[in-house]
Amino acid sequence: MTTTTRSETRPVQDASTSLRLPDIETPAALVDEARMTRNIARMQERMQALGVRLRPHVKTPKCIEVARRQRAAGASGITVSTLKEAEEFFAAGFADVLYAVCIAPQKLDRALALRRRGCALTILVDDAAAARAVDAKGAADGHVFDVMIEIDTDGHRSGVKPDAAALVEIARALQGRGAALKGVLTHAGSSYDLDTPAALARLAEQERAGCVRAAERLRGAGLPCVEVSVGSTPTALSAQSLAGVTEVRAGVYVFFDLVMANVGVCTPHEAALSVLTTVIGHQPDKGWAIVDAGWMAMSRDRGTQRQKVDYGYGAVCDADGNILDGFVLSAANQEHGILARADGAIDPAIAERFPIGTRLRILPNHACATGAQFPCYHAVAPDGTLQIWRRFHGW
């Protein structure tokens, strides 16, 4: 089931030797285990204090080893963004899986196969015709799908409005022989555009209240609605009350990143994911050092472009992860990153500061996008030893 490619096991190590940073080639995706452990504990403790279950979104790390640590800290089930994630995590022993993207009818066979193998997979719809298609498929195959309805509480993407007539119509379509309504779900993704605690707390309350309102409408119409699922990392860390909510979904908190630092829910010093890179050249008259982490390693995500602090393609740290203030990846080609001063000034000593062969870590804008560029993570333990953790790719 799990395959290993050559790149995931480079360099080949004897089990008796410990892999350390100087042993690995660049670019590589590093996970600072101590930071990740603190990020997991922080979110878990907050959810416990607010009286709700935490269902981590594994689309950020797509890594069994990370999800095992979230589960060990108290997480309850997982959220996925693709059926491949559902299959991979189910094979690794995660049976309670919520697929939080409205399902295309063509994917119902694959979802059904997973459920018949014993996966407690919940699927999502936000449309009456789609709900009827799920019910019809279940009825035709003698199966009852567990289904949630997506609620739109901030206008940023999918879902029906809490007060839309369609909400009850969709729910009624899920009362047939092939589908069972499990609850309502919302995601306040517009929280990524905010950057003050007050605005985040307001949006968290809007997310909570809208989803609870949808659940109450369904219950008022005599329809079952056990689960009320909300979440995004910024709102999860900003909510003052989660009354009426049963579970929270959040993903990027496990690593954090520069976008989240600009939103204000972490600092760059809490970012657990970085890209290890090597200096391969300079253009001293321009104040550039050139590194082997281009956009293929960092991803093309420029999420900080319109935020308080624009980090270009990432913030520069030394090889131990200490931030070198004032330096960013200002531009990127496929396998070349251009390291320069963030303020645009030319550092005349760039070649002496960062000689060829110097190793650095780059903090990414968006951990979900950067992680996806790598077949594996190198997890760095507090004692400096590394473990290779596979991650998924594709659909």
Next chain:
Amino acid sequence: MTTTTRSETRPVQDASTSLRLPDIETPAALVDEARMTRNIARMQERMQALGVRLRPHVKTPKCIEVARRQRAAGASGITVSTLKEAEEFFAAGFADVLYAVCIAPQKLDRALALRRRGCALTILVDDAAAARAVDAKGAADGHVFDVMIEIDTDGHRSGVKPDAAALVEIARALQGRGAALKGVLTHAGSSYDLDTPAALARLAEQERAGCVRAAERLRGAGLPCVEVSVGSTPTALSAQSLAGVTEVRAGVYVFFDLVMANVGVCTPHEAALSVLTTVIGHQPDKGWAIVDAGWMAMSRDRGTQRQKVDYGYGAVCDADGNILDGFVLSAANQEHGILARADGAIDPAIAERFPIGTRLRILPNHACATGAQFPCYHAVAPDGTLQIWRRFHGW
């Protein structure tokens, strides 16, 4: 050596049955074989007419099947952007490999291992200290590396200027026991910022003249310089003369994309790579259809953002690949694409035009970035049958 993951073989097909578009799940990366064949022939014929060899850059497709077709059409050797590409292509029978990124000293062991296995790998430097490190490594290991010097002909990234004193210093450092100077190389990557034939032809001439000038300086100093390697897709397709050049490198021409269409070296109708996607929902009051190709499928590349035509995250086609003028992916989340009118107007009939379950193809901004999001391509033959072509991931 070659591993196959489950996603690459979904759905499992009996060898006797033909895979067709309705059989595969979305999102999927489609390659239109007829278009690709024309793109390959066009570039190959142009290079032959200009009297130079073509060394395709395989960083765009990272796919053995594609490179085999380029070789069959007359290409001579390959260009790579990573040592993993070099290893994978060498294992598939491509022995003449140019690694066109200045090498980090820590990668010399891996390069040496590849050369000792019989790969004619050429490496690149643009710095005297790096050149001395290569020579010292070769001398210590009783090996002579083939090395080229990167020349900067347009100021966009790496390389030494054709008239820099450092050029001769680097070349002299490659006359020792561990390194042999093979030639000079340049890449006019700033061609991506141009969009008129006249400007492209001027830059192509600047690229040619600068690289030839560097070669002549070396020869004038009594140093060997057999190879003069230039190239980028836009300059390769715009050069009026390549006098003094021995080979051209180009990558994205094999697929083309919307960035190249804006540059003016192809039309969107020549783009061979697209992403097959399925409509999963709507927000009719906003004129949105929501599809299952988000940025994880399209990549975060927004290369058309500052060009003549901004296609958002991609141009929308029907399932057969016919462009639906006026519709783009206007925004993207990880697994959600938002399809809307390009002019910002609200299409009140969006849900009727694109019902849930509708399949579409999205042309990407940048084929190199979009291809990298997928473990395989689905190559669509003129008769509509599909073949699965593996592609590489990682370093």
